[in-house]
Amino acid sequence: MSNHNHTGSIWGNVSGGANRRHGPGTNFGFIDNLTPGTPLIVLCYSRGELVTHTTPPPDSRTNTSDAWDFVVTGDQDRGGYVADVFVDTGADIAEQLGGQGTCDALRQHLANP
Numbered sequence: 001m002s003n004h005n006h007t008g009s010i011w012g013n014v015s016g017g018a019n020r021r022h023g024p025g026t027n028f029g030f031i032d033n034l035t036p037g038t039p040l041i042v043l044c045y046s047r048g049e050l051v052t053h054t055t056p057p058p059d060s061r062t063n064t065s066d067a068w069d070f071v072v073t074g075d076q077d078r079g080g081y082v083a084d085v086f087v088d089t090g091a092d093i094a095e096q097l098g099g100q101g102t103c104d105a106l107r108q109h110l111a112n113p
Contacts, residue, residue, distance in 0.1 A: 006042045006096055008069075008089035010034045010082070013055045018086035024048025024068030031080040040071040043079065044103040045093045051083040067093055070103055 010018050017035040021028040024046040034040070045067050052064040067084035084093050099105060 006089045006093070008040050008042055008071075008087050010036050010038045010040070010086055011053075011055075011088045012036045013059075014053070014086050015056065018082050020071070020080035020082050021068075022080060024081050026051075028081070034071075034073070034082065038073060040069075040073060040082075040087065042069045042071050042087065042089060042093060042097070044070045044101050044106045045084065045097060046070065046081065046103045048081070049083075051085050053083070053085040069093055 014036050017033045017038075019026075019033055020031040022031060023029075025048040027049070047066050048068045050064060050066045052062060054060060054062045063085045065084045068081040069084050069087050069089075070079055071082050071087065072079040087093070089096060093101070
């Protein structure tokens with residue numbers, strides 16, 4: 001199990017980019033749109049709305065997940081949530097960050113040093 005951040009990017013095959021939001025679901029306020037290839041740092045993840053993304057042909061692979069990654073694009077970025085199906089970190093974010101990588105665990109750790 002890991003307890004450090006992961007780098008990643010918005011998948012290159014996400015047509016129109018990925019919307020970043022204030023929480024883990026499309027019912028949360030819109031922050032901005034991250035274009036395909038945008039480099040990211042994933043600080044933590046939360047469970048939220050189930051999202052499905054199907055890659056364009058010829059792959060046409062469908063990915064579904066309720067994980068939402070809290071990402072920043074740089075030091076001055078306040079961050080926001082992007083559905084994990086749009087983020088390439090090389091593997092499943094829950095396996096990479098483990099239970100210590102959830103945003104709830106991070107908030108708990110910061111609240112109780």
